[in-house]
Amino acid sequence: MEKKEIALIGNPNSGKTTVFNILTGSTAKVGNWPGVTVEKKEGQLLNHNSISVVDLPGIYSLSTYSDDEKVAKNHLLTRPDIVVDIVDASNLKRNLYLTLQLLEMNQKVILALNVMDEAKKKYESIKVDLLSDLLKVPVIPMVAQKNEGIDPLINSILTYEQQEHSEFKLPYGKEIEMEIAFLEKLFQEKEINIPGYSLRMLAIYSLEGDLLVRTIMDKYGLLSVIDEKIISLKSIFKDDLEMIFIEKRYGYIEGLLKTVLTKRKTVENKINLSDKVDKVVLNPFLGIVIFFAVMFLVFQITFFVGDYLKGYLELLLEQISNLIANIVPNELLVSFLNDGVLGGVGTIITFLPNLILMFLLLSFLEDIGYMSRAAYLMDRFMRFFGLQGKAFIPIITGFGCTVPAVLAARTLEKKADRMTTILITPLISCSARLPIYVLFISAFFPRNRGLILFLIYIMGILLAVIMAKIFKKFLFKGKSAPFVLELPPYRIPTLKASFIHTWDRVKEFLSRASTLILAMVILIWVLSTLPLGVEYGSQESIIGIIGSFIAPALTPLGFGTYEAATALISGIVAKEVVVSTLGTIYGADGGGLVEVLANSWTTLQGLSFMVMSAIYIPCFATLATIKQETKSYKWMLFAIFYTVALGYLVSLIIYQGGSLLGF
Numbered sequence: 001m002e003k004k005e006i007a008l009i010g011n012p013n014s015g016k017t018t019v020f021n022i023l024t025g026s027t028a029k030v031g032n033w034p035g036v037t038v039e040k041k042e043g044q045l046l047n048h049n050s051i052s053v054v055d056l057p058g059i060y061s062l063s064t065y066s067d068d069e070k071v072a073k074n075h076l077l078t079r080p081d082i083v084v085d086i087v088d089a090s091n092l093k094r095n096l097y098l099t100l101q102l103l104e105m106n107q108k109v110i111l112a113l114n115v116m117d118e119a120k121k122k123y124e125s126i127k128v129d130l131l132s133d134l135l136k137v138p139v140i141p142m143v144a145q146k147n148e149g150i151d152p153l154i155n156s157i158l159t160y161e162q163q164e165h166s167e168f169k170l171p172y173g174k175e176i177e178m179e180i181a182f183l184e185k186l187f188q189e190k191e192i193n194i195p196g197y198s199l200r201m202l203a204i205y206s207l208e209g210d211l212l213v214r215t216i217m218d219k220y221g222l223l224s225v226i227d228e229k230i231i232s233l234k235s236i237f238k239d240d241l242e243m244i245f246i247e248k249r250y251g252y253i254e255g256l257l258k259t260v261l262t263k264r265k266t267v268e269n270k271i272n273l274s275d276k277v278d279k280v281v282l283n284p285f286l287g288i289v290i291f292f293a294v295m296f297l298v299f300q301i302t303f304f305v306g307d308y309l310k311g312y313l314e315l316l317l318e319q320i321s322n323l324i325a326n327i328v329p330n331e332l333l334v335s336f337l338n339d340g341v342l343g344g345v346g347t348i349i350t351f352l353p354n355l356i357l358m359f360l361l362l363s364f365l366e367d368i369g370y371m372s373r374a375a376y377l378m379d380r381f382m383r384f385f386g387l388q389g390k391a392f393i394p395i396i397t398g399f400g401c402t403v404p405a406v407l408a409a410r411t412l413e414k415k416a417d418r419m420t421t422i423l424i425t426p427l428i429s430c431s432a433r434l435p436i437y438v439l440f441i442s443a444f445f446p447r448n449r450g451l452i453l454f455l456i457y458i459m460g461i462l463l464a465v466i467m468a469k470i471f472k473k474f475l476f477k478g479k480s481a482p483f484v485l486e487l488p489p490y491r492i493p494t495l496k497a498s499f500i501h502t503w504d505r506v507k508e509f510l511s512r513a514s515t516l517i518l519a520m521v522i523l524i525w526v527l528s529t530l531p532l533g534v535e536y537g538s539q540e541s542i543i544g545i546i547g548s549f550i551a552p553a554l555t556p557l558g559f560g561t562y563e564a565a566t567a568l569i570s571g572i573v574a575k576e577v578v579v580s581t582l583g584t585i586y587g588a589d590g591g592g593l594v595e596v597l598a599n600s601w602t603t604l605q606g607l608s609f610m611v612m613s614a615i616y617i618p619c620f621a622t623l624a625t626i627k628q629e630t631k632s633y634k635w636m637l638f639a640i641f642y643t644v645a646l647g648y649l650v651s652l653i654i655y656q657g658g659s660l661l662g663f
Contacts, residue, residue, distance in 0.1 A: 005081050024046065110139075140156055306357045338587070341522075398425045406425050417476075419476050424471070439593065444606040568616065
């Protein structure tokens with residue numbers, strides 16, 4: 001059977017990735033704020049292996065100013081078999097602009113009117129059949145979150161070839177149409193055939209000043225003719241020609257909506273719930289207080305509820321450890337299972353309740369629409385440090401994992417903003433660092449756990465924006481791009497969406513625990529055991545010798561021991577391994593490791609080590625992503641050296657300053 005490709009496209013927050021998950025049975029990340037999809041994802045249509053579904057970045061237009069717009073447009077030029085345009089039916093004026101551009105590209109479009117439940121609150125009626133006739137495309141009303149309209153959408157995809165189709169042609173008025181016709185004829189005479197472009201599309205893009213098309217036309221020696229036409233039209237309209245095309249499209253959309261929509265008479269006089277809440281949440285002063293209060297509450301819940309559940313896991317591991325000691329006859333094997341596997345991976349697993357709670361709470365804040373408000377609110381704060389508010393989105397993403405946070409920087413239009421954001425995201429505390437914080441805070445700050453965790457995360461944000469200021473001043477000069485961010489309506493997320501979102505992150509954590517972390521734990525156990533005959537994990541073991549070599553450099557920071565040095569080295573692979581390494585070397589797991597640290601380290605040493613762990617070298621996966629996004633080993637190495645230097649400096653100040661003050 002012939003392979004087919006379905007491309008999903010739409011504005012950010014239109015529900016596009018939700019539709020992708022349903023169509024493919026995937027569990028791709030779903031969120032209620034712009035920037036979730038920063039690169040295309042691909043899957044197979046359920047029960048139809050010959051049909052692939054590609055989830056393109058969420059964009060507002062095909063202007064190709066930002067990287068995500070370029071990714072989407074370049075893929076569309078490969079001519080997918082069908083393009084499913086997912087639009088927010090409650091905000092048709094904005095969403096249909098992209099639809100018109102797709103139709104002008106002569107794409108085979110199916111229009112999916114999503115969130116029809118919210119649209120029905122806003123409009124008396126939407127004449128779906130009339131909209132379909134006017135745009136000359138199938139139109140499918142749906143509520144993706146509730147699985148409504150999915151079957152008709154799939155049926156429309158499968159039967160698309162049997163449906164009647166005719167070419168859509170947006171009228172631009174007599175003057176512009178004359179010049180479009182002239183250029184079409186000229187291109188035809190010159191036998192210009194560019195894959196993905198129709199002659200009309202080339203003519204429109206030429207007059208709009210599209211840089212890629214201008215480069216193509218320059219090769220054919222046609223720029224002077226095109227520029228003559230542009231000057232002629234500018235003299236008629238007395239305005240920038242690109243703006244004229246935008247106005248013409250929005251003018252068409254206005255007329256279209258007057259024909260197919262009937263608004264509720266009272267809707268314009270009402271202030272909806274989102275507006276009322278936003279008056280408080282987006283208040284310049286109160287909004288900041290609310291944001292920090294919300295984040296503080298997240299960390300308090302993460303500890304107090306998570307620790308209650310964590311206790312049961314620790315008890316279970318203790319029983320398993322005793323059982324192994326009693327039934328396994330070989331002493332070396334007992335050491336491997338208890339000191340190695342349970343002391344390493346087991347310790348990490350005990351922090352799973354804390355991680356799940358953190359993921360669930362952050363997922364909820366994203367899905368209800370609050371994180372978009374946080375980014376908007378932070379715009380003024382971020383601009384003081386040389387970045388636009390949109391850069392706050394990768395920062396928030398970094399709470400989960402630094403890799404997608406680095407990728408999310410693609411949504412920033414200016415290269416200086418992108419580079420700065422990529423380099424500061426490793427300073428944001430990702431979920432992999434959370435087990436380190438939980439371990440050390442439980443050992444040294446049992447009475448102020450939520451507060452200390454909150455301060456550690458805030459420290460990461462503050463260091464990130466301070467470094468952004470430095471980078472923008474000395475490395476990436478230039479003003480940040482203007483910031484416009486859609487504020488989606490507040491929505492109560494479905495339990496399914498929240499759990500899928502959380503499970504994605506938990507699954508990744510468990511995958512790392514069962515592969516990468518387990519491999520590191522086994523390696524560390526072997527190095528702690530060899531040479532045979534030495535005391536397990538002692539300074540005479542191989543791991544002790546390696547750690548002892550590096551330890552003197554860490555002495556000014558307060559943790560110049562081979563155990564601490566070894567843990568930091570292993571943490572470069574993955575941050576969770578810091579905890580596994582300490583558990584393996586000390587031969588303790590869960591609550592036992594907390595007790596060991598509390599008895600053998602001082603509070604100041606623990607704080608200094610925790611801060612160093614929060615700042616120094618990002619994990620291997622992040623370093624690889626930085627190299628990929630910057631296309632340079634130079635910036636990857638720069639990220640390594642500056643984070644080590646910064647971590648060393650901050651830890652040095654904390655330990656030496658604390659010592660001078662008598663702590």
